[in-house]
Amino acid sequence: MSAQTLLIIYWWIFTLAIVFGSIGTVSFRSLYHSALSLITALAGVAGYFLLLNAEFLAAAQVIIYIGAVMVLVISAVLVAQNLMGQEITQTNRLVLPALIGAGTLFLLMVGAVVLTGFVFEPQSYALKSNVKQIGWSLMSTYVLPFEIASVLLFMALMGAIVLARKDD
Amino acid sequence: MEGLFHSLVLLIPALPLFSFIFIILLGIYIKDRASHLIATWAMMVTIVLALFIFYEKITGKVTEHFVASWEWVRVGDLSIPFAIYIDNVASLTLVMVTITAGMIHLFSQGYMKGQVRYSRFFALISLFTFAMLGAVIADHLINFYIFWEVMGFCSYALIGFYFEKRSAQLAMKKAFIVTRIGDVGMLLGIVLLYFTTGTVRFSEMPSAFLQGEVSLPMSLITAIGLLLFMGAVGKSAQFPLHVWLPDAMEGPTPVSALIHAATMVSAGVYFIVRIYPIISASEITLLVVAVIGGITAFITALVGLVMKDIKRVLAYSTMSQLGFMFLALGSLGYSAGVFHLLNQAYFKAGLFLGAGSVIMALHHEQDMRRMGGLKALMPITYVTFLACSLSLMGIPPFSGFWSKDEVLSSVFARAVEIGGLYPFLFVLGELTALITALYMTRLLILSFAGTCRFVAPPPPDYLFDKERLNRQQVEWEIKKYGKSLGGLATLYQEEPAASSATPDGGGNMKLELTKELTSNIGSHHESHSQPAHLPKESPWVVCTALIVLAFFATFFGFIGASPISIHLWHKLVHFGELHESVNYLVLAISTIMAFSGLVIGYLIWGLKVSFFLKAYNHPWIKAVEHVLINKYFFDDFYEGYIVKPVVWLAKAFWAFDIRVVDMLVNVVGSGAKLFAYAYAWFDLWVVDGLVNLAGYIWLGIKWLIRPMQSGYLQHYMLLILIWAIILFVYRYLF
């Protein structure tokens, strides 16, 4: 079993996780189930990152999304769930137009992918770990966006606290 | 010394101007007393200054032809300076104007006491005096013309001082328009003079015209001279344009004195004296001046014989004397003309002020038929009036005699020299001298001699005098509507008080007036508004003025008294070379004429000799009197053949304007209106329709697109999706 075949097998596994996770996210009635299937999809994306030689991103995906964001989401779900029971319908009247629209968009995108003649060569360099390079780049070339991102995060933190705080 | 001199000269017109500005601005805030004090004292200072300047001139401390000029207006090449030119004539005239005007100011304090617009009166006479003084010292013709026109305005305002009276309104208009006719000619003359020679300064004229520095064709000089003379004719009320001066009697008596002696009419003669080089350069101009002067002197003296109004007699005598001056100037009698100008000013001012004193004493009664017997009642007025009258008649020791003799001897000399029309003019002048003595004797006898007719019932011809009744009618109206006319009733406040002394005098003004009317027209036998008290002597200010003027009227002539001191006068005022001969023949003729006029007048009006009374009733004499009373029908002629055609023409133009021009304008207007209606329709339905259509289109689009803004997040997301698809499809297709 060559490495290529192994990659394809992994790819299939992660793809199935992503596809079913995504569909589940948008179609489960229970928000809790939606959140869990979103975690599945995000985990599939993390696997994709591993396949694409982005180990740092895969780790970040697992830690940030699955660890932090989803915990946040689930706690919010738990807070707000008593009002959103599973009995009532979770979708509005736009199901059919949205389905048609999203399907058309998907087909068009696939058409674009099909029609585009991608020219590439399978490189060996990609197999190397590039975490160190990312670190260097972040701290040298992209230091300004990095700092701005930190400010943005801080502002988002403060804003979230202010918004979510009860008015005493 | 020179600097002091010309600042003093400038101060002479500046002082009256100052008092004018002060009084006209503050007149309603200060008391009447303050305004007359300011005006009068400014004039007194001016008299002192003028005498000082005269003294400087005769002692030779300044040059004989003193000229000073300051730049005033500069437009491109044209430079108009403000220049003064003081020769001997100017300094003498300054003395004359300041003394007469000062005395008139003094007199006005008494005469105008308690009347309406008191301070305005003083302001205006100050302005009048200022303009005359400015004109006297002005060197440049443009300066002179400005002062000349200011004088015209002042005469207009002062003749119409009682502008509530219809007759005063007409008189002021007449004076202004008639003098304006002359001024148009004068302005044309100035322009012609400026563009042909460029010498419009009096001080440059002798050298330019006498020594032939400018070479002009004689016809052009004549034309300029005649055009300039037109202005003098208008201002000095000479023969064709003389009609305004008698009507100018509508003004208050001091104004008449001012116009007749100090300012207005003297300015015309003075103007001719100033431009004498131009006048004397042409024989034709000289002849025209002399002829117009002679004719005016004679015909107006004749009218003076029949006038009933004391002021009108004096007015006609003024025109006659001015005619004498022009006669002298037209006969190369330069010094004689100036001499007569000054003398005439003194005695005529004295006469008018005396007449004003009489009128004041008689409660504004001016008709000589109701005077008489004032000799005993008003001694000072009588004596001064007599002195001035004798001066006017030309009775020997008085000053008028000397100047009139000068005038006539210059005409005689001219007649001997070139003949032509001048002998006739000389005869005319001597006849005028006789008539002058005649009408002045009549005036004196009617006014001062005999019994006081003022307290007696008025004679029938007085009661039915149409002209007087017209005047009275106006006065009744003024009395009736006096309050609404702004207190003009105070002018005549004595008369209602007098009539209240009559048995039927009631408090009701209207009733009283109707009674007065019926008593005037219906029964003249009944007692007619008899005054309760006799006339009495005027206050001291009036008497002072009269005495000063009578002094000058008596003694001023000795400067130029023919046998004694003619050299002195000729040295002071001469034109060209001196001629110092004394013509004793003319002297004798003039004296005989004056005395014979006096005697005949006394025979007619004093002794009432039956021969003259019979002759008076002769139809020819009656016819002549009719002509004279109507002033040779000049007014009717002008009214009928000039004013009426002008009015008809104006009406015709008015009709043309209304019928044709306005119709055209209206047609254009109606067309524009129709077009405007069409355009409005177009605007309303097409342009507005398009605009509204655009609006409605967007309104429809609003109904289409407004549902898109549902406010629901997910609808927007769906729209984004649709647009993404559209973009993709677009990309696929193109």
Added chain:
Amino acid sequence: MVLYLLILLQETGKEAYTILEAVKLLPDFLHSFFIEFGPRQFFTVSAFMFCVGFYGVIVRKNAIAVLMSTELMLNSVNVLFVAFNRWWGMKLTRAAFTSIENVYSPVGQIFAIFVIIVAAAEAAVGLAIILALYRVRKSANVEDVNLMRW
């Protein structure tokens, strides 16, 4: 995402495409799809994730569910970035004292990191907003919020 693809299309294909051509090429694509390990597979799955996320955003009533669908869309973009970086990551660079050479540049990954950062911030703020909204309206339903209506 859409714009990115549009730019891609503009750069790669100069002539206009027709849907018919795409349909003609589709069998080839499907044939190689399951036996290859290349960018097309990742792109297709990314597009699928994106469309499903879009569908979720449009359809779901619950605001938290909408937020989760947004996370899906963001992750699909991340996959795209990283996939592009995997196959077209070489860049001609010249470091100091060296000659020009082809060096791997992890721009796509770094972009993905920033997207993750923004997504985290967005999740935090979004959830806070939802909680505040819930406190005011006693509802987390998106349809209850239509204050932006005309």
